[in-house]
Amino acid sequence: MKKPDGKVVLLGDMNVGKTSLLHRYMERRFQETVSTVGGAFYLKQWGPYNISIWDTAGREQFHGLGSMYCRGAAAVILTYDVNSLQSLTELEERFLALTDSASADCIFAIVGNKVDLTDDSALPPDENRPEKSVASCSSKVRKQVRAEDAIALYKKILKYKMLDEKDVPAAEKMCFETSAKTGYKVDYLFETVFEMVVPIIVRQKAEGPPQTVDITDYKPAKRTKSGCCA
Numbered sequence: 001m002k003k004p005d006g007k008v009v010l011l012g013d014m015n016v017g018k019t020s021l022l023h024r025y026m027e028r029r030f031q032e033t034v035s036t037v038g039g040a041f042y043l044k045q046w047g048p049y050n051i052s053i054w055d056t057a058g059r060e061q062f063h064g065l066g067s068m069y070c071r072g073a074a075a076v077i078l079t080y081d082v083n084s085l086q087s088l089t090e091l092e093e094r095f096l097a098l099t100d101s102a103s104a105d106c107i108f109a110i111v112g113n114k115v116d117l118t119d120d121s122a123l124p125p126d127e128n129r130p131e132k133s134v135a136s137c138s139s140k141v142r143k144q145v146r147a148e149d150a151i152a153l154y155k156k157i158l159k160y161k162m163l164d165e166k167d168v169p170a171a172e173k174m175c176f177e178t179s180a181k182t183g184y185k186v187d188y189l190f191e192t193v194f195e196m197v198v199p200i201i202v203r204q205k206a207e208g209p210p211q212t213v214d215i216t217d218y219k220p221a222k223r224t225k226s227g228c229c230a
């Protein structure tokens with residue numbers, strides 16, 4: 001198997017469409033999924049580099065694995081469902097801390113998926129605008145999460161990481177809305193991220209392999225009679 005040069009990780013609540021986005025991008029189709037167990041990855045050749053793209057499980061029971069998958073990541077794609085404000089809130093409350101193990105110069109993208117389910121106008125609630133009749137909207141619903149909410153989260157991430165807005169890509173550039181079902185903006189998302197991770201991969205390669213712990217060197221601490229480690 002080819003050795004990956006860099007790593008991109010998808011994080012987000014269960015059911016937001018992480019696996020479907022990856023299927024759409026890598027296999028060019030939308031297919032039925034089952035909720036991910038643990039994690040899985042694809043390798044994508046990008047120029048001279050092999051980028052591993054990790055699909056993680058959003059289910060709470062696998063939460064502990066998240067920071068392991070993020071270790072050394074050059075980019076993290078934080079995914080939510082545009083029809084669930086809770087899924088955006090979860091990114092801040094549950095997933096952001098998992099990225100502490102990512103590369104120090106990790107790129108963050110915030111992705112609102114399932115835009116195909118929303119009303120085409122996709123406008124936020126506006127008191128001055130008359131409500132559209134439900135009948136005229138067919139089965140589509142008004143988007144629950146506004147682009148501004150995602151941009152606000154991006155800015156919170158910069159604060160959390162103690163990064164200056166001047167030194168990172170603009171929030172508007174890093175917040176995406178996609179549909180894994182129709183393919184809307186899926187290529188654009190992944191390709192924008194890949195372009196941005198190339199300089200990080202180049203730096204990581206120049207610095208050599210990351211520090212790893214060799215478990216064959218591990219010597220268990222001696223136990224004292226009381227059962228404590230000496």
Ligand SMILES: Nc1nc2c(ncn2[C@@H]2O[C@H](COP(=O)(O)OP(=O)(O)OP(=O)(O)O)[C@@H](O)[C@H]2O)c(=O)[nH]1
Nearest residue numbers: 014015016017018019020033035036058114180181
């Ligand atoms: N309409 C619509 N449905 C989608 C879209 N993306 C995913 N889905 C559906 O949403 C459900 C969940 O999709 P998954 O890709 O399995 O979600 P996930 O984020 O990988 O979920 P976990 O693996 O549990 O973390 C499936 O029924 C998908 O068919 C989309 O863009 N539009």
Ligand SMILES: [Mg+2]
Nearest residue numbers: 018019035036
């Ligand atoms: Mg999945």
